[in-house]
Amino acid sequence: MVDSTCGAMAGVSPLAASSLAQQTPSPFSFSVASTRWSFRPPIHLANIFLRFFALVFSFVSALSLADLSPNKKSQPSISFTDYPEFMYCFIVSILTFIYSSFQLFKGICDTAHRGILISDMISDYSSFILDQLVGYLLISSSSMAIPVIQHMKQTGTLWRAAIISTTISFVTFLVISTCTLLSGYKLFKRIIW
Amino acid sequence: MVDSTCGAMAGVSPLAASSLAQQTPSPFSFSVASTRWSFRPPIHLANIFLRFFALVFSFVSALSLADLSPNKKSQPSISFTDYPEFMYCFIVSILTFIYSSFQLFKGICDTAHRGILISDMISDYSSFILDQLVGYLLISSSSMAIPVIQHMKQTGTLWRAAIISTTISFVTFLVISTCTLLSGYKLFKRIIW
Structure with a gap:
């Protein structure tokens, strides 16, 4: 009612004015809404960096255990596969690696072309739930x-490898x-919103 | 600019119109903003119920270990204090119990008089951070x-008690x-917002 009166008088499209008002609820969300592209990169960039660190750390964590595989002639008797707890650590690290590489790939794709892989809504829901899940799995396995x-x-060599793997796994959890x-x-x- | 032109013409206070527009950014936040008291109770009530369950479960988890204290004549030799892992479980359960009772008390106080204990902003920040922390501690100790x-x-009796305590501790983690x-x-x- 107000908008239609004012729009005709002021010569500004009422639709544009009302949509502007709807997009700018408060000073906070104004900065998010109207300067979307200048606001998005810092979080987006931080996200990509964190995913990259998670990728590297989970890879190193899995590698430090897998490096002691039974194929090596020098350590034929002992392996991390003898301990179910280390197997759990290894599997969680591999899962984190796969998940982080997918998220990193998606993050890089999104900078080039927004929402190329899956829609933003599904991505946000699945990212939050999977992040929580991976975080709980990492702290649990460590x-x-x-x-x-x-x-x-x-x-033993396995003892040192397990300490390195667990420590890096904990760092991955923090990331x-x-x-x-x-x-x-x-x-x-x-x-x- | 638009608002000041239109306010004078339409006979509606421009301040009121703009504040109305600022408070109602979208259909979603409109329902949160204007019907605050009819919207708040479900989440608030769910929160109180969850805090109550966390309180009960953490208490039972701690009790099932503490029930085997060395004071008992029948089990003088074995105690959960001999195992640092069970001590960790016990301490985390006690911490969860204290934290849950505080949150439950605050939740009940808030229904009577809003923000009587600490300000809403500090409460929201501390609740989220402490919830995350307690969740990670619980899954870690389990x-x-x-x-x-x-x-x-x-x-042994301790073996059964430890299984009960760990299971309930995991349920507390889910809550x-x-x-x-x-x-x-x-x-x-x-x-x-």
Whole structure:
């Protein structure tokens, strides 16, 4: 009612005015809405960097265990596959690696062309849920490895490899939990607004 | 510019019109903003119920371990304090119990009088961060207890108590992770809007 009166008088399209008002609810969301492209890159870039770190760390974590595979002639008897806890660590690291590489690929694709892989809405929901899940899996596998490391023979190669793997796995968890905050921010922004 | 022209013509206060427009950015946030009191209770009530469940479960989890204290004449030799992993479980359960009771108390106080304890903003930030932290601690302590349970004598009273405690601790983790989603929703709603 107000808009239609004013639009005709002021010579400004009422539709444009009302849509502008709808897009700019507060100073906060104004900066998000109208300067979308200048605001998006920092979070987007931070996300890509975090995904890259998660990719590298999870790869190193899995590699430090797999490097002691039974194929090596020098260590034929002992392997991480003998311990189900280390197998769990290894599988979680591999899953994190696959997930991080997918997210990194998607992040790089999105900078080139927005939403090329899957729609933004599905992406936000799945990212948040999978980030939470991967974070819980990582902290769970790291924690589960600690008592096994404590009760192992403390001089073996596997002992050192397990400590390195668990430590890096914990660092990966910290990176993924930061990713969770970012993807949570993106998701809840979508739900609310 | 548009508002000042239109306000004078339409006889409606420009301040009122613009503030109305600022408060109603979209159909979604309109329902949150204008019907705040009719919208708040479901989430608020769900939060109180979840906090209550977390309180009960964490108490039972701690109790099932503490029930085997060395004071009992029948089990003088074995205690959960001999295992650092179970001590960790116990401490995390106690912390979860204290945190849940505080959150439950705050939730009940808030229904009577809003923001009586601490300001809403500090509450939202601290709730989300502490929920995440407690969730990670719970999954970590549950996971750490599993290898110890596997390597224990499988007939003792402590073995049964540890299994009960770990299972309930995992259920508490599920409840707390749901709380994290709710407090994340509340926090990001505040940040964005």
